Amino acid sequence: MARTTIKDIARIAGVSVTTVSRALNDAPEIRPETRERILRICREQGFRINYLARSLVSSRTHVLGVVLPDLSGPFHAALSLHLERYARERGYQILLCCGRPGDDRIDDLFAFLVSQRVDGILLVSASSAAQELLPSRAQGIPSVLLGDVPPEASCRRINAVSTDNYVGGATAAAYLHRLGHRQVLYLGPRRDSVTHALRLQGFLDTAAAWQMEAQVVYNDLGAASSAANGYRLARQMLAGDFPQTAVFAPSDAMALGVLQAADELGVSVPGRLSLLGYDDIEYAALPKIRLSTLAQPTGALARSAVQLLLELVEEDAPPSYTLKLITPRLVERSSCRSLLPAGR
Amino acid sequence: MARTTIKDIARIAGVSVTTVSRALNDAPEIRPETRERILRICREQGFRINYLARSLVSSRTHVLGVVLPDLSGPFHAALSLHLERYARERGYQILLCCGRPGDDRIDDLFAFLVSQRVDGILLVSASSAAQELLPSRAQGIPSVLLGDVPPEASCRRINAVSTDNYVGGATAAAYLHRLGHRQVLYLGPRRDSVTHALRLQGFLDTAAAWQMEAQVVYNDLGAASSAANGYRLARQMLAGDFPQTAVFAPSDAMALGVLQAADELGVSVPGRLSLLGYDDIEYAALPKIRLSTLAQPTGALARSAVQLLLELVEEDAPPSYTLKLITPRLVERSSCRSLLPAGR
DNA sequence: CTGAAAGCGCTTACAG
DNA sequence: CTGAAAGCGCTTACAG
Numbered sequence: 125m126a127r128t129t130i131k132d133i134a135r136i137a138g139v140s141v142t143t144v145s146r147a148l149n150d151a152p153e154i155r156p157e158t159r160e161r162i163l164r165i166c167r168e169q170g171f172r173i174n175y176l177a178r179s180l181v182s183s184r185t186h187v188l189g190v191v192l193p194d195l196s197g198p199f200h201a202a203l204s205l206h207l208e209r210y211a212r213e214r215g216y217q218i219l220l221c222c223g224r225p226g227d228d229r230i231d232d233l234f235a236f237l238v239s240q241r242v243d244g245i246l247l248v249s250a251s252s253a254a255q256e257l258l259p260s261r262a263q264g265i266p267s268v269l270l271g272d273v274p275p276e277a278s279c280r281r282i283n284a285v286s287t288d289n290y291v292g293g294a295t296a297a298a299y300l301h302r303l304g305h306r307q308v309l310y311l312g313p314r315r316d317s318v319t320h321a322l323r324l325q326g327f328l329d330t331a332a333a334w335q336m337e338a339q340v341v342y343n344d345l346g347a348a349s350s351a352a353n354g355y356r357l358a359r360q361m362l363a364g365d366f367p368q369t370a371v372f373a374p375s376d377a378m379a380l381g382v383l384q385a386a387d388e389l390g391v392s393v394p395g396r397l398s399l400l401g402y403d404d405i406e407y408a409a410l411p412k413i414r415l416s417t418l419a420q421p422t423g424a425l426a427r428s429a430v431q432l433l434l435e436l437v438e439e440d441a442p443p444s445y446t447l448k449l450i451t452p453r454l455v456e457r458s459s460c461r462s463l464l465p466a467g468r
Numbered sequence: 469m470a471r472t473t474i475k476d477i478a479r480i481a482g483v484s485v486t487t488v489s490r491a492l493n494d495a496p497e498i499r500p501e502t503r504e505r506i507l508r509i510c511r512e513q514g515f516r517i518n519y520l521a522r523s524l525v526s527s528r529t530h531v532l533g534v535v536l537p538d539l540s541g542p543f544h545a546a547l548s549l550h551l552e553r554y555a556r557e558r559g560y561q562i563l564l565c566c567g568r569p570g571d572d573r574i575d576d577l578f579a580f581l582v583s584q585r586v587d588g589i590l591l592v593s594a595s596s597a598a599q600e601l602l603p604s605r606a607q608g609i610p611s612v613l614l615g616d617v618p619p620e621a622s623c624r625r626i627n628a629v630s631t632d633n634y635v636g637g638a639t640a641a642a643y644l645h646r647l648g649h650r651q652v653l654y655l656g657p658r659r660d661s662v663t664h665a666l667r668l669q670g671f672l673d674t675a676a677a678w679q680m681e682a683q684v685v686y687n688d689l690g691a692a693s694s695a696a697n698g699y700r701l702a703r704q705m706l707a708g709d710f711p712q713t714a715v716f717a718p719s720d721a722m723a724l725g726v727l728q729a730a731d732e733l734g735v736s737v738p739g740r741l742s743l744l745g746y747d748d749i750e751y752a753a754l755p756k757i758r759l760s761t762l763a764q765p766t767g768a769l770a771r772s773a774v775q776l777l778l779e780l781v782e783e784d785a786p787p788s789y790t791l792k793l794i795t796p797r798l799v800e801r802s803s804c805r806s807l808l809p810a811g812r
Numbered sequence: 813c814t815g816a817a818a819g820c821g822c823t824t825a826c827a828g
Numbered sequence: 829c830t831g832a833a834a835g836c837g838c839t840t841a842c843a844g
Contacts, residue, residue, distance in 0.1 A: 127608075129837055140815045145839060155813060170607065172582040176529070177837035180520045181820045195552070201545045208539070208566065217580075220564055222552065236561075238516040263514065264471075351750070380754060387755035406695070410724060411731035412756040473821055484831045489823060499829060521821035525836045 128171045136169070137162050148173055179241065187217045188433065189237040192248035193224040197350065197377055198405040199420070203248065203270075206426030214434055216243070225253035226316065238263055244433045246270055250319035255279055266436035270429045272319045273447060281445050283436065285429040287420045288449040289319050293326025295454055296372045296400055296418060301334045304463030305370040305398060308336055312343040312357050312378050320374050323402075327372060339368065349374050354381025362389050362397075369398060369463060376401035376408045376417055383413070383459075394461035404455050414458040424450055472515045480513070481506050492517055523585065531561045532777065533581035536592035537568040541694065541721055542749040543764070547592065547614075550770030558778055560587070569597035570660065582607055588777045590614055594663035599623055610780035614773045616663045617791060625789050627780065629773040631764045632793040633663050637670030639798055640716045640744055640762060645678045648807030649714040649742060652680055656687040656701055656722050664718050667746075671716060683712065693718050698725025706733050706741075713742060713807060720745035720752045720761055727757070727803075738805035748799050758802040768794055 130144040137144065139162065146154045147162035165171075179185045188211055192200050208218045219242060223233040234257075237245055245267040247258055255274070258267050269284040300308050310327055313320035324340065331338040341361060345353045354373060362385055373379040379401035386393050393399050401408060404419035428448050474488040481488065483506065490498045491506035509515075523529045532555055536544050552562045563586060567577040578601075581589055589611040591602055599618070602611050613628040637654075644652050654671055657664035668684065675682040685705060689697045698717060706729055717723040723745035730737050737743050745752060748763035772792050 127837095131837075141838080142815055142840085143813090146814090149839080153813060158813080172579055172607075174524070174585060174837050175583045176520050176524045176585055177820085178839075179820095180518070180524060180822085180837080181839045183820075185520070195545060195549045198542070198545075201539060201542075205539045208564070218564070220552070220562070235516055239519045241518060241520055263516075380751075384755040407724075407751045407754070410751070410754070410757065411728040413754065471821095475821075485822080486824085486831055487829090490830090493823080497829060502829080518821055521836085522823075523836095524821080524838085525823045527836075 127174070128169045129174070130171075133162065133165055133169065133171055137165050183241070185241050185243055186215060187219050187240065187242045188430075189219050189221060189240070189242040189245045190248065191221050191223050191230075191233060191237075191245065193250075194222055194348070195220070197348070197375070198407065199375065199377070199403045199422070200248065202405070202422045203426055206423050207246065207430060210427050210430040214430065216430075216434070225249050225251045225257045230257065234263070238265065244268070244437045246429055246433055250314075250317040252316055252318045252321075254318075255282060258282060266433060268429055268433040268436070270425065272322050274318055275322075280447065283432055283446050285425060285432060285448045286319075286450070287425065287452045289322035289452075290326035292402065292418050292452040293323035293328075293372075294330040295326075295452065296323075296402075297327045297330035297334070297336065297338070299454055300370045300372070300398065300400065300460070301331075301336055303370075303398065303460055306336050307368045308338050308370045308372065309361070309366075309368040310338065310340045310372050310374075311361065311382065312341065312349060312354060312374050314343050314349070314374075317374075323374065337367075343374075343378075349378045351377045351381035351384070354378030355385050356381075358382040358385035359389070362386055362391050369396075370400065370460065371397060372400045372402075374402055376403045376405045376415060379415055379417070379459075380407070380413070383415075394459050398460040400460055402452075408455075409457070416457045416460045417455050418452040419455050420452055421450060471518070472513045473518070474515075477506065477509055477513065477515055481509050527585070529585050529587055530559060531563050531584065531586045532774075533563050533565060533584070533586040533589045534592065535565050535567050535574075535577060535581075535589065537594075538566050538692065539564070541692070541719070542751065543719065543721070543747045543766070544592065546749070546766045547770055550767050551590065551774060554771050554774040558774065560774075560778070569593050569595045569601045574601065578607070582609065588612070588781045590773055590777055594658075594661040596660055596662045596665075598662075599626060602626060610777060612773055612777040612780070614769065616666050618662055618665075624791065627776055627790050629769060629776060629792045630663075630794070631769065631796045633666035633796075634670035636746065636762050636796040637667035637672075637716075638674040639670075639796065640667075640746075641671045641674035641678070641680065641682070643798055644714045644716070644742070644744065644804070645675075645680055647714075647742065647804055650680050651712045652682050652714045652716065653705070653710075653712040654682065654684045654716050654718075655705065655726065656693060656698060656718050657684065658687050658693070658718075661718075667718065681711075687718075687722075693722045695721045695725035695728070698722030699729050700725075702726040702729035703733070706730055706735050713740075714744065714804065715741060716744045716746075718746055720747045720749045720759060723759055723761070723803075724751070724757070727759075738803050742804040744804055746796075752799075753801070760801045760804045761799050762796040763799050764796055765794060 130141050134141045134144045147159040211218050223230045248270040250271050272286040272289045273279050273284045313324050401415045401417035404417045408415040474485050478485045478488045491503040555562050567574045592614040594615050616630040616633045617623050617628050657668050745759045745761035748761045752759040752761050
């Protein structure tokens with residue numbers, strides 16, 4: 125049973141397909157009564173315009189491709205939720221795909237998005253491979269990176285929205301210093317992550333400025349800053365003796381994994397070890413968890429990214445590049461303890 | 469800068485567009501050398517076939533519409549992750565939309581999916597409104613409900629995949645009885661939810677069979693079984709005196725909210741109150757949380773749903789209806805305590 | 813204000 | 829094995 129087309133509607137209404145098309149598109153050159161009559165017939169017939177055909181001629185799909193490493197993490201889940209909302213508010217639909225720069229599947233993924241004729245691409249990535257991927261693979265489709273960019277001059281010809289990771293790392297170190305910690309550990313940055321590198325730099329610069337001793341344990345286990353990887357890393361670190369009194373983790377999920385390992389090994393948090401996360405996912409606020417963390421404003425990030433991408437899609441301004449940095453916010457809960465004498 | 473089309477490729481290769489189309493579609497009637505040569509040219513030119521045009525003529529988009537109430541809950545997030553994976557394995561893409569039966573936006577949403585010409589629709593819903601929505605609004609598009617269905621004879625003409633919620637509720641009651649609980653509370657079922665009604669029935673039937681006293685507090689706060697709603701409900705319940713020694717919640721998220729309220733009110737879990745969730749979300753396993761729960765196998769649910777939907781899409785078998793029920797599994801952790809004397 | 817005609821980028825009988 | 833032609837369901841100058 126074939127679907128009703130505008131041809132059917134035209135026949136029933138006794139007008140041409142041109143006129144039906146005009147009614148459907150709120151064109152100004154149509155008599156209001158004609159339009160109403162046609163729209164009524166469309167309703168009666170259960171007619172639904174075929175977006176494939178419309179997009180084929182208008183060469184606009186009103187679909188935005190969103191590529192992110194995975195959906196399982198709560199940070200990415202929250203982000204995609206907001207992206208969908210802001211896109212919809214502007215009349216666009218999201219086509220969600222999972223893939224990460226550096227992966228073999230990523231090329232096919234971009235080819236797929238091109239074949240779908242998406243109007244724009246949003247790449248959510250912390251990887252250093254993202255910078256090269258975006259201009260080369262986006263193949264003339266407007267695209268925005270949702271993630272941090274190296275501070276070099278060669279990396280500024282890109283459109284990106286990110287939290288300010290250098291400031292995030294610096295804030296973490298300053299906060300731990302303020303609580304009296306002098307030996308600190310950055311547990312779990314990935315080597316291929318621009319985001320983590322910038323946080324690390326901010327963390328180390330600030331620690332050095334305050335004469336703290338900072339150690340780094342890289343995450344070479346796999347691509348994700350997941351609870352599982354945080355757990356494994358922490359099991360190794362916390363099994364023996366360790367001088368640090370505080371741990372800074374690159375994600376709350378990872379911090380939760382650290383918490384689990386500490387729990388199993390009898391290392392009290394925050395008694396023996398203070399723990400500071402990143403992201404402020406929903407579950408960081410859970411009772412008995414109460415993780416202190418640096419909040420990434422997912423809503424603001426999503427809104428800025430959609431906003432920037434749609435500027436590129438809808439306007440034909442002269443070529444320009446925008447880098448928007450949003451400052452993370454410290455959320456104090458109970459997983460970091462002050463080492464200073466009580467009377468201050 | 470217009471994109472390369474098969475016409476361009478045909479001109480460069482010195483063949484007709486028909487031949488290019490055949491090369492692209494692995495048609496058998498083409499000489500292998502010709503095909504290789506054309507594909508090479510496609511690669512060189514960075515040609516990407518336009519799915520809009522292809523779908524317009526083939527009337528198959530290889531896109532599946534997935535409608536779910538929201539993405540913020542971890543259960544739905546996990547589910548959509550698996551749906552995407554299984555669909556991709558079968559060569560289909562997911563178009564993810566948020567909406568719930570009973571909402572005003574749901575009609576527009578279905579109209580949108582029809583306009584997108586999706587090959588099939590997957591509706592994730594616990595609502596009793598879903599049964600009527602699916603056959604009437606799916607408008608000739610194959611569709612599957614991911615959620616439970618009332619046991620009436622009139623509700624069997626639908627394709628659905630679900631966990632067996634009656635058995636889930638019964639298992640919960642039986643487990644609490646086994647631990648020695650005699651006064652139990654089912655906190656938070658929604659009145660419009662088939663899922664919750666079936667769980668409740670299983671819970672009450674079993675409780676009655678074991679002569680337990682079971683009370684029910686409905687969630688009239690809003691549509692979601694979220695942590696926030698669980699918290700609000702529990703604040704009211706746990707503030708005064710209450711005779712129950714165990715609470716069964718319709719979702720882990722909700723149970724986590726209950727936990728938070730209990731924590732604030734000084735009600736020890738599981739000391740004073742045992743707590744049993746549903747879903748087995750990732751964060752139920754967190755240290756210090758360790759929520760006992762009934763696991764819904766999201767992977768199996770997703771796989772069955774995609775499998776069933778694609779049967780309807782790809783085969784033209786005689787009309788048939790399938791209802792697949794998957795049995796939930798009890799996961800014992802530390803949030804439920806035995807009231808029985810230790811020596812058994 | 814309305815319509816006939818061309819065209820968007822493909823696929824698919826049909827003829828050779 | 830290859831190609832000319834019709835057509836998928838729309839939009840958009842262009843002419844009236």
